[in-house]
Amino acid sequence: MESAREAQNPALLQEILAQDGTGSATALAAMLAQSDPQKSLRALLDLAIESVGAERGFLLRPSQDHPWQCLLARDLDREELRNPLDKILEPLIHRAMEQNSPWSCNDVPALPDRDRWDRERLPRTTAVHILPIDAEHWLYLDHRFQPLNDPTHEDAWLALAMVGIQSTLLRTAVADSSTAATDHTTPRRTPNRPAATSTATFKPVSIIGEHPDILAMHHLVQRVAPSQAPILVTGESGTGKELAARSIHQHSLRPDGPFISENCGAIAENLLETELFGCMKGAFTGATTDRPGLFELAHGGTIFLDEIGDTSAGLQKKLLRVIQEGVIRRVGGQESIQIDVRVLSATNRDLSAEVKGGRFREDLYYRLNVINVHLPPLRERGTDISLIANHFLAGLNQEAGTDKQMSAELTEVLLQHDWPGNIRELQNEIRRLHALGGDQLSSTDLSPRVIEKDHTIRQNSTNNAGLDRVRSCGSLKDAIEQLEAEWISEALDRCNGRRGQVCEWLGIPKTTLYAKMRRYGLTGE
Structure with missing residues (x-):
């Protein structure tokens, strides 16, 4: 999880991630003061979404004209959501406000009010975390299909995101300007004035x-x-x-x-x-x-x-x-x-x-x-795989201010994988590699499923090489004799000619060893 977060957040945040305690918060506030508020809010909301494994995140505050005003809404692909107020369960936010404390649930369909919400055509979701930013602003994180990570456990990343959001909101009037600029809180339009996403x-x-x-x-x-x-x-x-x-x-x-x-x-x-x-x-x-x-x-x-x-x-x-x-x-x-x-x-x-x-x-x-x-499908596109992988890597390098490169060995493994998840799977693997790897990325940091597939491919390649060797030797009998001669010769070299140790290694009696040495012309010297 941590490595994925590093890959998805810009250099601005990464500069202070190594610091702990109040020093980290102080450093964050100082850097945010010099950055664009909208870019900062987007990066911080992305960090909050990633930290709890959410699908979507909403930055909300009460409104006079409508129950809620959404200052910013983004998803796990770091894209802004359209009509965000149609995607939140407002009764849950009211519940959190009444308690004046964080509110979480990883099984929303099991709540007793769920049937009534369905009758009222309220949106469906599986898990929700609702967290107060300050006296006026709330952070709403949810996932429609799976549970979220527990935010009550100490999570420096989530705390970092919330402190950063609070600092940005306090520093400027970004809430009002963001609403006007992104049109998130524009009342639903009439047929004569449809909302346009240009x-x-x-x-x-x-x-x-x-x-x-x-x-x-x-x-x-x-x-x-x-x-x-x-x-x-x-x-x-x-x-x-x-x-x-x-x-x-x-x-x-x-x-x-x-x-x-x-x-x-x-x-x-x-x-x-x-x-x-x-x-x-x-x-x-x-x-x-x-x-x-x-x-x-x-x-x-x-x-x-x-x-x-x-x-x-x-x-x-x-x-x-x-x-x-x-x-x-x-x-x-x-x-x-x-x-x-x-x-x-x-x-x-x-x-x-x-x-x-x-x-x-x-x-x-x-x-x-x-x-x-x-x-x-990506598996049929050959060298396009490496082109796309390098494109994703270049974007991550630009975001994080790094200059990481793929090794030739990694490129070969990527080309051999069949990519059942296609480009989306490849993009996630490159994010993982960028987060875990050094300046030269290698296949050791790939997901286990990709590594296992590569091992299977190499195994098949080895088997095919063995079959080719049988054909080159002329027969299976000749190929086995050639292998026997190579193994006995290597064992004699490793044991410095000590025949007794060679027999223990190979699991054969001395009479058999001597016979095969004479047969293959091996002296053991």
Whole structure:
């Protein structure tokens, strides 16, 4: 855990990590005073997320206009979250405020209020830590799928993050400026003013690689991006499908419009419909205001629906209508709202097989799959593996102010691994290597699963070499005799010609040793 944190935090924090006690806090405050407040808050929230193994982190404070104001919200990939207030369980924060102390739970579904929250369409999560920063600000950390590390144990990293956040908030009015700049607390928009996530805030993206399939993919993207045709991006999990979708959007005729992304497999069906199409006030318990959906927010831009193969038959029917007619209807609403959105989708399933099995609508499949962009798995991309690994390493070096390099031996091991997790797995391995290794990174710091796989490959390589040796000797009998001669000769050298010791080492009687020495012409001198 500690090594991963070091890899993900900038040089600003790493300079003070070796210090202990109040000296560390003092050093942190002094350095934060000279740094950009927004960058500091982002780095510190990332550190807090990593320290407890959270999926998401939210920096909150009470608001006069709304129950809560979110100053910053980020996930474990160090990306900012859209609509963060829709992702927190407000009743739990109120509970922590009433107790005026940290509040934690690693089994939220078992809480007695869970059924009521489900009826009110509140977000689901598995584990939550809610920690007070000061009298006004709270840190909300959660994970939707697994427990969190216990924050009550002494954790210098979490304490460092919280002290840093407090220092930054006290030093400046960053809370107010951050809210205005990032639009986190903007009230939900009406249909006439959809919230836009402009790609101007994104860095230009491209998929690194020189493999012929990747070059062909780039060529195809350049040709089809300017059109309005729906595109289906296919490939295994972790191959970079969302990156391909962002690249298509940035090369399209609407690059300044919003790019809205949603993983259809990560949200329950009843919640996904509301997320995509929005809802009207009073449509269900907890719907206290009109709320636009993602299609409205993507007006004038692109919507990317990842894991489209995980959607239900009912939702597929509604998606088909949106694509065909360009209109949506909010949950609980009667008005048809016209939208101008380009639809990109992705899946790691074989949708043609899903259609044959009756699990995916055939008409929707043909609507989505006007153009197919396929991303090959990393194991088939050869030397692209080392190109991508060096790209990740260069980014980590820039963040941490280091100049670490990969050894030739490490590169060979990376090229031999089959990477079932594809690019995502490779990125995590490079982060691990950068955190654990010295200036020259080696395979000894790889994850056990990668090392075990490498050992298996080497074992197979050795076995193949043995078979090749049998063929070169002409027969199995000749190969065995050659090995016997080599082993006896080596044993005689190591034992300085002492025949008795050679016999003990090889486990054979002296008569057998003498016979084989005469047979192979060995003198033992």
